[in-house]
Amino acid sequence: xxxxxxxxxxxxxxxxxxxxxxxxxxxxxxxxxxxxxxxxxxxxxxxxxxxxxxxxxxxxxxxxxxxxxxxxxxxxxxxxxxxxxxxxxxxxxxxxxxxxxxxxxxxxxxxxxxxxxxxxxxxxxxxxxxxxxxxxxxxxxxxxxxxxxxxxxxxxxxxxxxxxxxxxxxxxxxxxxxxxxxxxxxxxxxxxxxxxxxxxxxxxxxxxxxxxxxxxxxxxxxxxxxxxxxxxxxxxxxxxxxxxxxxxxxxxxxxxxxxxxx
Amino acid sequence: xxxxxxxxxxxxxxxxxxxxxxxxxxxxxxxxxxxxxxxxxxxxxxxxxxxxxxxxxxxxxxxxxxxxxxxxxxxxxxxxxxxxxxxxxxxxxxxxxxxxxxxxxxxxxxxxxxxxxxxxxxxxxxxxxxxxxxxxxxxxxxxxxxxxxxxxxxxxxxxxxxxxxxxxxxxxxxxxxxxxxxxxxxxxxxxxxxxxxxxxxxxxxxxxxxxxxxxxxxxxxxxxxxxxxxxxxxxxxxxxxxxxxxxxxxxxxxxxxxxxxxxxxxxxxxxxxxxxxxxxxxxxxxxxxxxxxxxxxxxxxxxxxxxxxxxxxxxxxxxxxxxxxxxxxxxxxxxxxxxxxxxxxxxxxxxxxxxxxxxxxxxxxxxxxxxxxxxxxxxxxxxxxxx
Ligand code: SF4
Ligand code: SF4
Ligand code: SF4
Numbered sequence: 001x002x003x004x005x006x007x008x009x010x011x012x013x014x015x016x017x018x019x020x021x022x023x024x025x026x027x028x029x030x031x032x033x034x035x036x037x038x039x040x041x042x043x044x045x046x047x048x049x050x051x052x053x054x055x056x057x058x059x060x061x062x063x064x065x066x067x068x069x070x071x072x073x074x075x076x077x078x079x080x081x082x083x084x085x086x087x088x089x090x091x092x093x094x095x096x097x098x099x100x101x102x103x104x105x106x107x108x109x110x111x112x113x114x115x116x117x118x119x120x121x122x123x124x125x126x127x128x129x130x131x132x133x134x135x136x137x138x139x140x141x142x143x144x145x146x147x148x149x150x151x152x153x154x155x156x157x158x159x160x161x162x163x164x165x166x167x168x169x170x171x172x173x174x175x176x177x178x179x180x181x182x183x184x185x186x187x188x189x190x191x192x193x194x195x196x197x198x199x200x201x202x203x204x205x206x207x208x209x210x211x212x213x214x215x216x217x218x219x220x221x222x223x224x225x226x227x228x229x230x231x232x233x234x235x236x237x238x239x240x241x242x243x244x245x246x247x248x249x250x251x252x253x254x255x256x257x258x259x260x261x262x
Numbered sequence: 263x264x265x266x267x268x269x270x271x272x273x274x275x276x277x278x279x280x281x282x283x284x285x286x287x288x289x290x291x292x293x294x295x296x297x298x299x300x301x302x303x304x305x306x307x308x309x310x311x312x313x314x315x316x317x318x319x320x321x322x323x324x325x326x327x328x329x330x331x332x333x334x335x336x337x338x339x340x341x342x343x344x345x346x347x348x349x350x351x352x353x354x355x356x357x358x359x360x361x362x363x364x365x366x367x368x369x370x371x372x373x374x375x376x377x378x379x380x381x382x383x384x385x386x387x388x389x390x391x392x393x394x395x396x397x398x399x400x401x402x403x404x405x406x407x408x409x410x411x412x413x414x415x416x417x418x419x420x421x422x423x424x425x426x427x428x429x430x431x432x433x434x435x436x437x438x439x440x441x442x443x444x445x446x447x448x449x450x451x452x453x454x455x456x457x458x459x460x461x462x463x464x465x466x467x468x469x470x471x472x473x474x475x476x477x478x479x480x481x482x483x484x485x486x487x488x489x490x491x492x493x494x495x496x497x498x499x500x501x502x503x504x505x506x507x508x509x510x511x512x513x514x515x516x517x518x519x520x521x522x523x524x525x526x527x528x529x530x531x532x533x534x535x536x537x538x539x540x541x542x543x544x545x546x547x548x549x550x551x552x553x554x555x556x557x558x559x560x561x562x563x564x565x566x567x568x569x570x571x572x573x574x575x576x577x578x579x580x581x582x583x584x585x586x587x588x589x590x591x592x593x594x595x596x597x598x599x600x601x602x603x604x605x606x607x608x609x610x611x612x613x614x615x616x617x618x619x620x621x622x623x624x625x626x627x628x629x630x631x632x633x634x635x636x637x638x639x640x641x642x643x644x645x646x647x648x649x
Contacts, residue, residue, distance in 0.1 A: 183328055
């Protein structure tokens with residue numbers, strides 16, 4: 001446990017295939033950022049500074065998915081040098097939007113996009129960090145919520161288990177007293193199969209949840225798709241909604257494939 | 263103004279044009295008035311100082327998984343039923359703090375976080391909702407462990423009930439004898455009568471606090487014709503219920519149906535989203551959680567609404583005791599209609615219909631129960647036939 005450590009715990013952030021939005025969430029923590037900066041030694045934060053303190057690290061926050069052979073090696077090193085590995089965001093947790101390549105042949109894309117595709121060294125699939133190394137905690141979301149980020153950091157520093165819900169978004173929505181957009185407006189919503197954590201951001205603005213926190217525990221996507229069809233969603237729309245930033249998460253992947261007509 | 267002293271049980275009439283006085287008198291007595299109002303295309307509960315914030319001239323159309331507002335042909339103040347919110351959000355808030363700690367020079371200091379509860383006047387509490395409050399009173403106020411926060415909040419409210427003069431599409435209070443008329447648990451109970459040019463409220467005084475408030479509002483003694491008109495409206499509501507449920511022998515039936523195939527079927531449909539438990543006015547379960555700031559100087563111990571549909575809810579040492587959705591749905595229904603009776607001597611359901619309206623998988627508990635009842639009846643017939 002960390003409290004025994006006399007020196008300040010070392011925190012490092014590692015970036016794989018991602019947009020950096022999740023590590024920017026850390027900078028977005030405002031007042032809390034100062035307490036974090038006071039409580040830990042920030043050993044590596046690529047979006048802020050190029051200096052990197054040497055390992056080992058107490059807490060490694062890992063952003064992004066694994067898409068290249070080099071990343072495959074690097075992520076092993078991160079694990080080797082870290083006491084706790086916490087992945088942050090949908091890319092690291094399920095493969096991200098870049099996992100759309102998993103449904104196609106990636107060489108097709110490199111041929112279209114790059115003049116000389118032979119210089120591109122990439123993997124067939126975009127995969128989550130947990131496919132390659134042991135992960136201690138995973139924070140969902142695109143981007144992650146700053147409250148959850150602070151929660152996990154403070155929990156690890158003080159030596160307690162972080163509270164990271166795996167239940168549905170509907171619970172958060174209802175606790176906030178948000179009017180259900182699906183029942184009251186007929187707007188299709190992914191909330192019933194999506195993890196809580198965002199505080200019901202989209203429904204509170206009268207929009208359906210689009211699943212950026214990924215599948216909740218035991219997500220019954222087949223039943224929700226049936227309801228979406230009753231609300232008028234086409235098969236194509238159902239495929240698209242499950243092919244967002246968590247397209248590669250098993251329940252979402254299975255559901256989009258079930259509605260894809262070949 | 264009639265100056266006869268009002269008493270518990272008295273019936274008086276206030277004109278619609280004097281209705282605002284009721285809110286004003288409550289405000290003078292330092293109550294914060296909360297009642298139904300429209301937000302995001304639904305009727306929710308919120309603060310109000312003027313009766314014009316009520317959904318005047320609106321009604322709701324409710325069905326399985328659907329809720330829509332519709333214009334009425336009149337300007338009724340209470341011409342709708344219950345919406346997505348219930349009064350439990352005030353009495354048993356979604357999130358509340360139990361205690362906090364601060365690090366001090368020689369250790370730490372604990373402060374209980376129970377705040378001075380707001381003094382609230384609830385406007386438009388329906389009969390089923392009064393029954394739901396009574397059900398939660400049993401949970402939180404009876405026995406050895408009294409919930410101090412609930413108690414403090416509960417003692418600080420003034421209840422203006424409204425008898426339903428129109429039933430909702432998913433309501434079944436008549437089947438459970440929990441409505442549509444408020445019988446106890448209120449300070450004042452109103453029946454809105456709107457015929458031609460007449461628009462008044464028959465008011466039943468339910469407590470001395472209610473009598474005191476009514477004394478300050480312009481009113482008249484109720485005439486027999488006015489009483490009869492109001493009673494006829496409530497009686498008609500009983501005949502219009504959107505749903506029905508046969509509660510006779512239901513507990514025994516459910517106890518004998520643990521392995522009924524209907525649960526498997528429900529396990530396919532239910533999303534395990536927990537919406538039904540959140541909107542249900544009697545569901546009371548919470549989980550607790552500690553938050554500690556990054557410096558470790560202060561902590562807060564909070565409780566928040568939880569649901570028997572989550573995996574963590576039934577997580578005990580070594581694993582989860584209720585993993586398939588089938589058994590989580592069964593737990594919820596069984597508790598409402600069977601185990602609650604053994605636990606508290608009453609049904610855990612008051613027939614408000616919220617869980618039907620707000621279920622994103624179109625699951626209707628009355629239909630599910632009927633399916634179990636009918637299949638069992640058929641089986642009994644078969645066995646009867648053979649004998
Ligand atoms: S709006 Fe979406 S997340 Fe919120 S309760 Fe409805 S279905 Fe669930
Ligand atoms: S079980 Fe459903 S109908 Fe019964 S009180 Fe709860 S929400 Fe209302
Ligand atoms: S019964 Fe409906 S509201 Fe309740 S958990 Fe299942 S899907 Fe959600």
